[in-house]
Amino acid sequence: MNKKPVRVNSAFRRFIMTILFLTVFVMLTTACGGKAEEKQSAVENEGKLKVTTTIGMIADIVREVGGDEVAVTGLMGSGIDPHLYKASHGDIEKLDKADLIFYNGLHLEGKMAEMFEKLEKTKPTVAVSSNLKEEQLRANPQGGSGSHDPHIWFNVKLWMSATEVVRDTLSEKDPAHSEGYTERAAVYLAKLEELDQYVRDQVAKLPEASRILVTAHDAFGYFGDEYGVEVTGLQGMNTMSEYGSKDVSELRDFLVEKQIKAVFIESSVPRKSIESVIEGAKKLGHEVVIGGELYSDAMGDEGTVEGTYIGMVKHNVDTIVNALK
Template sequence: MREAEIIFYNGLHLEGKMQETLEKIANSKPVIAVSSGIKKSLLKESEDFGGVYDPHIWFDVSLWKQAVNVVTNTLIKADEKNEQYYLNNAKDYLAALTALDAWVKQSISTIPEKQRVMITAHDAFGYFGEAYNIEVRGLQGISTRSEPGIRDITNLTQYITENKIKAVFVESSVSEKSLRAVVEGSKEKGHNVQIGGTLFSDAMGAEDTPEGTYEGMVRHNVNTIVNSLK
């Protein structure tokens, strides 16, 4: 980070204690939160921490488009002679994201409405649920620093059993242990719920894979959800 000319980060406390380091570095170079251009009225307040917003803005593609504008404007300010280059690239990428947003809406709409319930390890998909009309439930809250308790597991097991949920989803950056306990608890109650697959929540896929890009990550998640719930 000390060698970088510009640093972009998500913001909204996603980076945790690293925020202090970023603020110190900001005294000597541009350090930009890509979430800074999003209107507060469009953000979801976190139920875990009073006065703090849910940082998982990238799961609503239309919100992430606003982050692209922040990046574009920052690069132009730092490198004015190449303004047109950045504007052209931004135009192409925003068009791609507009198409991606429409594709997500269409794909999720193919899931029968009664089956449109997405259960994950932690509550990272709130923006996704609101943007694409799918109910979202997380075993634990936004933070992944603490383990869900027995009551959390029992309550979710009861909900899955009563509503005959077809599948739940593990996440690439969260332990599967507690969610698998929910699956086993559901079986004991006479309802077989499947692990529908792995979603990328707080991380993307490996470098040089489709899931290692933003668009590829979104498409992987949506295909996994639709194939398991449809």
């Protein structure tokens, strides 16, 4: 049996054509807008030293010390786990275009290590941890390629050393603006001295028996060592390491034994890991609450107080102290 051809209503046809036109228009406008923003950014940054960094904490140092003389591009934003991070094609392009690259080192950016080795042959590629001595670093009990704990920013004193590395590298690369880099670094280092004292004063408000910090992964060891807090995490220093039922049960028993009332989640680590420990403690009759969210391997959103290193550290210590009091 012959089927009659389907006739499309003319009004419907016009509607479809209008939708297609608007879709193409929006795509073209967005593309043109993006190119215009890129051109404007290029004009604004003309003549500036182009610096690309990995984690946000390093980008923050470079902005503070570099001032208007540098154009900073950070690869890893809020909520990004540097242990698991893989560079995208766009990241590789940013690294290629940079005059100078800063990274943390100590195998924090483990998946990018080979890339940094290659880049070192063509341009200054500097680990901000490079001035730290063996005795200043914490050993990684998991061993392997990352033989040291990379989370040095949780000891403000060590992060001052990172600031000095940035200052000296910028001055060497751009000697014409060395005086400005030195002056701004001095101002920032003074702020870090104040921050270090702030952390000590806040922790001192806690009874010694309450100075126990339990988090999703073992990122706060430098904080604990420097400021007198016992620290333990469900996962190891590197979030690439897996945790199992034994780790959960051991941490659960630790919470019950020490009668710990609060544990903490991290902005860059899934909360389900620590929630399993809380549930286990509850089954044993011990109530544990989430004391708040801490910033561990990434800062807060750009434009917020927690989106700066100083703001992040203050948020963390205030959250810890308020929950454990």
